[in-house]
Amino acid sequence: MQGNLNEIDIRSILQLIELGQRTGQLLVRADNFHSSNKLSGDEMIRPQHFHNCKQQSWFVFFLNGQIIYCQEGDSSLSEINDYLRHYRVEMRFEDMQLASLGSLNAAEYGYIWALLERNIINPKVARNIIHGLVHETLFDLLSLHEGSFIFHQSSALTPQLTTLEIAPLVAKIAKQLQEWKQLYPHIQSPDQLPMLADTVQLNSSLPPETVNKLKHWADGKTSLRQLARYLNRDILTVAKAIYPYVQQGWLQLVYSSTTNLTKSPQNLIVEENYRARIVCIDDTTTIGETVESILRPQGYEAIALTNPLEALSLVFQLKPDLILCDITMPELDGYEVCAMLRHATAFRLVPIIMLTGKDQFIDRVRARMVGATDYLTKPFGDTELIMLVEKYIKKA
Known part of the structure; x- marks a missing residue:
């Protein structure tokens, strides 16, 4: 399985691997850019601001449709x-030992196991580190829109210390990404x-203890991503903690001259032209065309x-982001x-509105019993449909 991310997104790729209970590794590549200039706070970060194009890549390892490591x-x-x-x-291996790890398929994973074998860390700590790395990698990957991927079915990474179910993890991170976007433009990237x-x-507004902590961590040399690792917190928690101080202008966030600014595209760009996607499932062509003609001019x-x-x-x-589904259809009503979609984790929270030609109790x-969010009686007018959609989708 391989292709481009403008044809299928990372979330769908992960779901296919999970549904197929595949074992192997996924390689994702994206074009990255470096910038030596600090952008102004109200300037959207776009590829034309960068030079020295370099390709960034990630590996995700699977066992029977679950993630072992990233x-x-x-x-x-x-x-x-x-x-x-x-x-x-504070343990550090000798250069020769590190060189031997570098020859492995997953050097980091080998490093963790080497630490375990020497009793430098225990299994619980090792699992926590793996969970953290998986979380931050998926945080970066889930909103990549450009790049390529290839899934290679092969024997699993061994030995296994832990496995992570894809669906709940992806749902959790997707929710965090939505919250992350609300921090823009004050906070743009985990690498700031x-x-x-x-x-x-700071001294006049905050307790001395808080000021001392800020002085310790806000040194202009430590990124938000590193802080999250040091504090054993996810990146969103760290960002939200400092957000009020950045908003007040007491702290500022800068980019390192070597920072890869597009390492996490979702953290850099809030797509002002993002359009919520609405799918209408109806065997009557005219209904689908009507829905399209009403919603597209509204920006959907x-x-x-x-x-x-x-x-x-x-x-x-x-x-x-929302599904309109006719009740009376051949083959599947x-x-x-609706019931089948609700059994999939990816659609448990997606609004599903049933379209019916009968307005009966x-x-x-x-409809409620199978998990429908709401219903709309046909025929419907422009205002009815738009109001119902806006009830469940907030426009950016």
Whole structure:
């Protein structure tokens, strides 16, 4: 399995691997850019601001559809040492030992096992480090829109210390990414470096203990990502903790001259032109065309699907923000489609609105029983549809 990320997104790729219970490794590549200039706070970061194009890559290792480990392609083992700092482990291997680790398929993973075998860390600490690395890698990957991927089915990474279920992990991180976007433009990337900007206001407004902590961590040399590792917290928690101080202008965030600014694209760009995606599943072509003609001028991406069987597989690739589904259809009726989607973790929280030609109490009850969010009686007008959609989708 291979392709481009503009054809299928990372979330869908992970779901396919999970559903197929695949074992092997996924390689994801994205074009990256470096910048030597600090951008102004209100300037959107775009590729034209960068030079010295370099390709960034990540590996994700699977066993029977679950994640064993994630690793950045050009890892230097420094990420592991960042996590070890939290556990006050100062152990460093000799150069020769590190060189032998570098020959392994996953050097970081070999490093963790070497630490385990020498009783420098225990299994619980090792699992925590792996969970942290998997989380931060998926945080970066889940909103990549450009690049390529290839999944190679092969024997599993051994030995295994832990496995992580994809669906709940992806759902959790996707929710965090939505919250992360709310911090823009004050916080843009996990690779930004916090530094003190107004010590007078800090000293007069905050307790001495808090000021001392900020002075210790906000040194202009330590990135938000590193802070998260040192403190054993996820990146969103760290960012939200300092957000009020950045907003007040007491702290400022800068980029290192060597920072890879597009390492985490979702953290750099809030897509002002993002359009919520709405899928309409209805075997009547005119209904689909009507929905498209009403919603597209309102700024939504509307997609009509007329075959319910094909729609079930397509929605996993399309990842809609809302689904409109007709009740009366051949082969599969709307109740069955809704029930099947609700059994998939990816669609447990997606609004599903049933379209019905009958306004009867029993239809509403049955729709609720299979997990429908709401219903809309046909025929419907522009205002009815738009109001219902806006009820469940907040425009950016």
